[in-house]
Amino acid sequence: MNPNDELLLEFAPMEGITTAAFRTAHHELFGGADRYYSPFINTGHAFLTRTKDIRDIRPENNETISVIPQLLSNSSADFIDAVLALARIGYSEINLNLGCPSPTVTSKHRGSGFLEDPEKLDRFFCEVFEALPRAESEIGGPLALSVKTRIGFSCPEEAYTLMEIYRNYPFSLLIVHPRTRGELYSGNVHTDIFLDLLRMSRCPVCYNGDLMNTEDVNRILALCAGTGPEENPLRGIMIGRGAIRNPALFRMIRGGAKPSAEEIRRFLDRYLAITAADIREERNRLAKLKDLWTFLGTLFSDSGRYLKKIRKAKTMAAYRAAADDLLANCPIVP
Ligand SMILES: Cc1cc2nc3c(=O)[nH]c(=O)nc-3n(C[C@H](O)[C@H](O)[C@H](O)COP(=O)(O)O)c2cc1C
Numbered sequence: 250m251n252p253n254d255e256l257l258l259e260f261a262p263m264e265g266i267t268t269a270a271f272r273t274a275h276h277e278l279f280g281g282a283d284r285y286y287s288p289f290i291n292t293g294h295a296f297l298t299r300t301k302d303i304r305d306i307r308p309e310n311n312e313t314i315s316v317i318p319q320l321l322s323n324s325s326a327d328f329i330d331a332v333l334a335l336a337r338i339g340y341s342e343i344n345l346n347l348g349c350p351s352p353t354v355t356s357k358h359r360g361s362g363f364l365e366d367p368e369k370l371d372r373f374f375c376e377v378f379e380a381l382p383r384a385e386s387e388i389g390g391p392l393a394l395s396v397k398t399r400i401g402f403s404c405p406e407e408a409y410t411l412m413e414i415y416r417n418y419p420f421s422l423l424i425v426h427p428r429t430r431g432e433l434y435s436g437n438v439h440t441d442i443f444l445d446l447l448r449m450s451r452c453p454v455c456y457n458g459d460l461m462n463t464e465d466v467n468r469i470l471a472l473c474a475g476t477g478p479e480e481n482p483l484r485g486i487m488i489g490r491g492a493i494r495n496p497a498l499f500r501m502i503r504g505g506a507k508p509s510a511e512e513i514r515r516f517l518d519r520y521l522a523i524t525a526a527d528i529r530e531e532r533n534r535l536a537k538l539k540d541l542w543t544f545l546g547t548l549f550s551d552s553g554r555y556l557k558k559i560r561k562a563k564t565m566a567a568y569r570a571a572a573d574d575l576l577a578n579c580p581i582v583p
Contacts, residue, residue, distance in 0.1 A: 256470070257485030258499050259424070259455060260492060262286035262319050262346075262397075266540055267493075269310040270523035275492075276314045278516040279508070281499025282492070283485075284315045286397070289346045289360075292322035292331040304527055308339050319344040319397065321359050323369070325376035329384055336388045342421060347398040350430045355402075361430035364402045364411060371414045378418055393421035397457070397487075400446070401429045405439045412449050424455040424487055434490075440469075444476045453484035461491040463501050493544035510576040513545070517572065531565055538568060549579035 260267065260275070260282040272285040290302045297303055304310060306318055318335050320343060322328040332343050347370075349360025356362065363370055377394070385392050396415065401407030407429070415423055427443040428436070438458040447454050456473070460466050466486060473483040492498045496516055497508035520541075521534065528534045539560055546556045555575035562568035 256483070257422075257455065258283050258502060259457075259485050259487035260285040260499070261457060261487045261489030262288045262344075263489050263493065264288040265537075266544075267489075268524075268537075269305050269307075269316075270520055270527065271541075272311065272314050272316065273523055274516055274520040275496055278512060278519060279496045279500050281497070281501075281503055281505065284317055286344055286487075287316055287318045289319045289321040289349060290331070291359075292320050292324065292327035296327070296331050297334060306335070306338075306340075316340075317342050317344050317395070319346050321346045321349065321354065323358050323363050323373065325373050325380065328373075328377055329380045332392060332394075333384050333387065336384065336392055341388075341390060342393040342395065344395045344397055344422075344424075347396055348426050350399070350433050355430060361399045361402055364399060364407065364430070367407075367410050367414055370411075371417070374414065374418045395422035395424065396420050397424040397426070399430055400425065400427050400439060400442055403429060403431065405429055405442050408439075408442045408446055409449075412446050416449065416451050418452075420452045422453050422455050422484060423450055424457050424485075426457045428458065440472060444472065447473060447481075447483060448476070448478055450481060453481065455485035455487050456483060457487035457489070459491075460486060460488045460498075461494065462498070465491070466502055490544055493541065495548050496545075508548070508581065510581065513548075514573075514576050517541075532563075535562060535565065535568055538572075542572075546575075548581055549575060550582050552579045555579060 258281060267285065267288060287305055290297065318340050320328060320331050322331065322345065335343055346360050347363055354360040354362060358366065381392060398411065401411065425443055425446055427439040443456060456469055460469065469486065488498060495508060501507060524534055524537060542556060542559050546552050552575055555571060555578065558571035559568060559575065562571050
């Protein structure tokens with residue numbers, strides 16, 4: 250039996266990358282992830298009015314996979330309205346983004362910007378959980394709320410104040426990226442603080458951050474097993490960049506095979522085929538593929554000059570030739 254069977258393997262949301270097309274192609278070709286999170290959707294009067302958001306979340310576009318929609322909000326009324334709208338189309342678990350570090354988001358006190366005001370955050374959750382039973386009775390079933398959070402806005406020790414708040418609410422999952430807003434996505438993760446939060450949490454906890462290969466995963470699992478509480482062990486891990494770089498990473502965590510160049514080719518073809526139905530303009534489809542290659546490129550050794558050709562491609566034909574060249578000539582990093 251795979252020792253990681255009990256652990257939830259979560260595919261992180263990545264705005265512009267982990268679209269419904271990406272998620273579907275990934276699930277079909279590689280599998281291994283239990284659930285996929287949608288990139289964030291803003292709540293408020295414009296909720297689910299953008300074609301991009303509607304396309305991404307429509308159940309018809311996510312038929313084969315398990316998706317958790319993610320919301321960006323700081324208004325309990327807007328949040329509950331959005332949860333209800335999503336529940337009406339079949340989603341029973343919703344995630345709140347408390348991690349986005351982008352200035353356009355934090356300046357509106359959303360994403361990790363909401364962490365700056367713990368009192369308001371506490372009020373938000375209090376109102377949301379007060380309103381939830383009404384929403385559940387309207388829907389006729391239970392609704393689960395999870396949170397994806399950083400450990401603070403300005404300093405890592407804010408994590409302890411935040412945990413005092415999180416401890417008061419029955420989240421289905423508390424996903425922690427152990428960096429502050431200012432640390433964006435680089436520099437060391439605060440593993441020590443993550444372990445403290447794991448010990449303190451009353452709800453299931455999921456680790457997120459810098460898991461690039463199976464060794465990284467085993468290291469974090471060993472750390473958590475060594476120090477986590479017996480009654481609330483680590484519930485899951487969430488991977489973003491590592492699983493875009495190596496789409497077979499979740500499969501490998503489950504003991505499966507490494508990826509092959511042919512598999513990557515088929516994955517990209519399938520992704521492109523689904524994307525073609527949604528994105529009419531060739532240059533926009535090309536831009537999506539180039540975004541993917543930013544991460545995928547590092548899976549191959551000596552890929553520099555081939556990646557340059559991919560980045561420079563102006564037509565789909567030029568892109569295909571450059572991608573084929575890379576796949577034929579660059580070995581996958583051991
Ligand atoms: C390009 C990009 C887009 C992202 N978009 C989102 C998003 O929409 N929602 C979210 O919660 N996190 C988003 N993130 C953060 C990731 O979900 C994840 O927390 C982060 O990359 C750290 O995990 P990793 O080291 O496994 O990649 C994004 C990250 C990147 C690099």
